[in-house]
Amino acid sequence: MGVLPRTLPDPWRSPLRGPRFTAVLGLVLLVGMTLLFVTGLLSYAAYNPNLAAVNDKTPGKGLLGFYLFSWPTDPHWLYRLTQGLHVTVGVALVPVLLAKLWSVVPKLFTLPPARSIGHALERLSLLLLVGGALFEFVTGILNVQLDYLFPGSFYPLHFYGAWVFISAFIVHAVLRVPQALRVLRERKAGLPETGELVPAKPAEPTVSRRGAFAMVGAGSLLLLVTTAGQSIGGVWRSTALLAPHGGADPGTGPGRFQINKTAAVAGIRTADTGEPWRLVVTGPKGAVHRLTRDDLLQLPQHTSALPIACVEGWSTDDQHWSGVRLRDLAALAGTDGDTDVFVESLQQHGAFRKAALRHNQVHDPRSLLALRVNGADLTLDHGYPARVIVPAAPGVLNTKWVARMTFGAL
Amino acid sequence: MNRLSRWYGESPLQLPLLAASFALAGYAGVRLLENDPWAVAVWFVGAALVHDLLLVPVYSLADVAAQKALGDRSRRTTMYVRVPAFLSGLLLLVWFPLITRARADHFALVTGHSGDAFLPRWLLLTAALFAASALWFVAVTFLAPASPWRQARRARREERARERERERQRRKETKERPPSDH
Structure with a gap:
C-alpha cells in the first residue's frame, strides 16, 4: 500500500x-x-x-x-x-x-x-x-x-x-x-x-x-x-414579470383584480348561488334568519376600501366593497355586535371553506359581508352572492360564497 | 477538566447552546416528522445534499467550461457571459415550476391567470440580459478611447511605423556602406 x-x-x-x-x-x-x-x-x-x-x-x-x-x-x-x-x-x-x-x-x-x-x-x-x-x-x-x-x-x-x-x-x-x-x-x-x-x-x-x-x-x-x-x-x-400574481389582472370590469381561487376550482355550482341562495344567520340564543340577497341589500349598506392579501405574498390594491356590516349582522343574530363568528362557504373544496373571525374583527366598522365591489355586483370568482371582507386579515379568512354565519363566543 | 475540555474540543459556551438548540429542534422536529417521517426527512436532508453535491458542482463545472471555451480571452470576457447566465439561471431556479409550465393548467384554473406567460417572459428577459451584456462588451471593447481594442490598434500602428523606420534606416546603412565590405 x-x-x-x-x-x-x-x-x-x-x-x-x-x-x-x-x-x-x-x-x-x-x-x-x-x-x-x-x-x-x-x-x-x-x-x-x-x-x-x-x-x-x-x-x-x-x-x-x-x-x-x-x-x-x-x-x-x-x-x-x-x-x-x-x-x-x-x-x-x-x-x-x-x-x-x-x-x-x-x-x-x-x-x-x-x-x-x-x-x-x-x-x-x-x-x-x-x-x-x-x-x-x-x-x-x-x-x-x-x-x-x-x-x-x-x-x-x-x-x-x-x-x-x-x-x-x-x-x-x-x-x-x-x-x-x-x-x-x-x-x-x-x-x-x-x-x-x-x-x-x-x-x-x-x-x-x-x-x-x-x-x-x-x-x-x-x-x-x-x-x-x-x-x-x-x-x-x-x-412583476415572473411572480405568480404579477402582470395583467385577470378578468374584466369592476371585478378585475387578483383571484386566489376561482369558483370553478372551489366547486361552486351556479344552482347554489342563484335564486334559491339564502344566507343563514344564527345567534347564541338560537335565533335563525334566512336572508335572500335582496333582504341583505335592504339592510343598511356601507362601503370600505380594503385589499385582499394572500399568504402567498401577493395582494391587491384597496378595492371598494359595499355590503352589510358584520356587526349589524351580529346584532341581527341577537348579540351586542362584539362577538366571534363562524363562517361557512358553499365551497366544496379548499382548506378554508370554514373560517372563524374574532370579535375585534366582527366589531370593526369596516368589516363587511360584501355584496358589491367597485360599483358592481360581485363576480362569481370574487364570491357572489356574498363574501366576507375584514381589514388586515389573511385572504383565506375573507370567506367567499358565504352560506352560513354563526355568531357567538367560539 | 483540562483533558475533558481538550477531548470536547470547543468553547465551554458551545455545549449548553447546542444542547438547547437540539432540544428545541427535537420539539419542532417531532411535529415536522409526524405525518410522513421518511419523506420529510428525505426532503430536509436531501435539500442540503442536492445543493452541495449536485447544484454546486454543476454550476462550478459550467463556469469552468465557459472559461475554457473562451480560451485566452477568458479573463477579459468571462464576466460578459457569466453575469447574464447567472441572472437568467437564477430566475429559472426560483420560478422553474411556472416557467416549465409544470402545472400550468392547474395554475390557470385556480388563479384565472394564464399559465403560459412565464416561459416567453423568461426567454425575453434572458435575451435582454445577454443583449445588454453584449452591448456593454462592444462599448467597452470598441468605443471607449481607453478600450483594449483601440489600444491594440494604436499599438499596431505604432509598431508598423517603427518597422518602416527601421527598414529605411537599414536601406540607408546599406547604401552608405563602403565597397570593401561587399
Whole structure:
C-alpha cells in the first residue's frame, strides 16, 4: 500500500473564498433570515389559530404557539405588508443564501469529518441549519407557485421546519457573529486575511470580490424587481414579470383584480348561488334568519376600501366593497355586535371553506359581508352572492360564497 | 477538566447552546416528522445534499467550461457571459415550476391567470440580459478611447511605423556602406 499524501490536492482554488467574503454574506442573512422568521410567525398569528380549530393548520404546535395574540384590524394593510415582505424578501435572498453556501462548501469536505466531539455536534447542527434553510426556501417558493410537490400540507411543513431552522440559526449566530465582526475589523485595520476558508493555492482571479458582491446584489435586485410588484400593486404589478400574481389582472370590469381561487376550482355550482341562495344567520340564543340577497341589500349598506392579501405574498390594491356590516349582522343574530363568528362557504373544496373571525374583527366598522365591489355586483370568482371582507386579515379568512354565519363566543 | 475540555474540543459556551438548540429542534422536529417521517426527512436532508453535491458542482463545472471555451480571452470576457447566465439561471431556479409550465393548467384554473406567460417572459428577459451584456462588451471593447481594442490598434500602428523606420534606416546603412565590405 502506497503512502498517502499528507494533504489532499486542494480542489478549492477560488480566490474569492475567505472568512471576510463569508462574513459579509452571513451578516446580510442574519438580518434577512430574522425578518423572514418574524414575519412568518406574524403570519401564523394573523390566522387567529387559537380562536377555532378550522383556523389552525398546526393544532399540535404546543409551546411553539406561545407568542400568539389577537390579530388587529389596524392598519388595514398590515397583512399586505408583513406577508409581502415575507415572500418578496425571501425570494430576493435566494442568491445571498446560495453565495453564502458556496463560500463555505469546502468545509463540507474537510477531513477528518470531525476533530472532536464538540466539532461533530456543531456539524450536526449545521446540517439542521443548511437543511432547514433550504427546506424552508424550497417549500415556500414551491407553495407560492401552487406546485405542491412537498410531502404533506404546506402549513405544518413550513411552520415546524422554521422552528427547526431557527434553533440551529440562533446557535450559529451566537457562535459566528463575533467572528464575522472580528474578521471585518481586521480588514479595516489592513491586516492580511487568514483562516481555513482562504485557499492554499488560489487560482488567478476572474472576478474581484467587489464584482462577486455586485453579481449577488444584481441577482437579488432582479428577483426583487420581477417579484415585488405583485405585493406593491398599482403600475408596479406589470413589472412583476415572473411572480405568480404579477402582470395583467385577470378578468374584466369592476371585478378585475387578483383571484386566489376561482369558483370553478372551489366547486361552486351556479344552482347554489342563484335564486334559491339564502344566507343563514344564527345567534347564541338560537335565533335563525334566512336572508335572500335582496333582504341583505335592504339592510343598511356601507362601503370600505380594503385589499385582499394572500399568504402567498401577493395582494391587491384597496378595492371598494359595499355590503352589510358584520356587526349589524351580529346584532341581527341577537348579540351586542362584539362577538366571534363562524363562517361557512358553499365551497366544496379548499382548506378554508370554514373560517372563524374574532370579535375585534366582527366589531370593526369596516368589516363587511360584501355584496358589491367597485360599483358592481360581485363576480362569481370574487364570491357572489356574498363574501366576507375584514381589514388586515389573511385572504383565506375573507370567506367567499358565504352560506352560513354563526355568531357567538367560539 | 483540562483533558475533558481538550477531548470536547470547543468553547465551554458551545455545549449548553447546542444542547438547547437540539432540544428545541427535537420539539419542532417531532411535529415536522409526524405525518410522513421518511419523506420529510428525505426532503430536509436531501435539500442540503442536492445543493452541495449536485447544484454546486454543476454550476462550478459550467463556469469552468465557459472559461475554457473562451480560451485566452477568458479573463477579459468571462464576466460578459457569466453575469447574464447567472441572472437568467437564477430566475429559472426560483420560478422553474411556472416557467416549465409544470402545472400550468392547474395554475390557470385556480388563479384565472394564464399559465403560459412565464416561459416567453423568461426567454425575453434572458435575451435582454445577454443583449445588454453584449452591448456593454462592444462599448467597452470598441468605443471607449481607453478600450483594449483601440489600444491594440494604436499599438499596431505604432509598431508598423517603427518597422518602416527601421527598414529605411537599414536601406540607408546599406547604401552608405563602403565597397570593401561587399
